[in-house]
Amino acid sequence: MKTIVKLMAFISGLIFGIGLLIAGMANPSKILGFLDLAGKWDPSLALVMLGAIIIGLPAFYLAKRKKVSFCGDAIDLPTTNNIDNKLILGSFAFGIGWGLVGLCPGPALVAVGTGSIKAIVFTLAMIAGMLIFEMIQRKTGVAATKS
Secondary structure (H helix, E strand, O other): OHHHHHHHHHHHHHHHHHHHHHHOOOOHHHHHHHHOOOOOOOOHHHHHHHHHHHHHHHHHHHHHOOOEOOOOOEOOOOOOOOOOHHHHHHHHHHHHHHHHHOOOHHHHHHHHHOOOHHHHHHHHHHHHHHHHHHHHHHHHOOOOOOO
């Protein structure tokens, strides 16, 4: 059963990555064009987001009603809607990185596969940030809260 789960995860990731490439989301200039509201705005990312929402809403609606996935794994959705300082600061940092570089984690990993130096540097910096966060958590003894 675990082999099927891994295969499904691989296929899902592959479809996601291909979708990002087709939509141009691994191209930082496409993202920066969407974020440039005062300049030459490119609204095409909004259509990609709309497509994701159309697919995601029914899937999450169904997932909320089930205890296990189609592959038999437990469905573990967030149980709280609390907005705390960690969420606000994390969102702020994510947005700054996205706005400066034009990449977020998914498209960055896809762009690494294309050999993009910008994506490689971004991904290494992202990994470094995650490691630093983990070190700080271990030092302070504060565990990540599960939402």
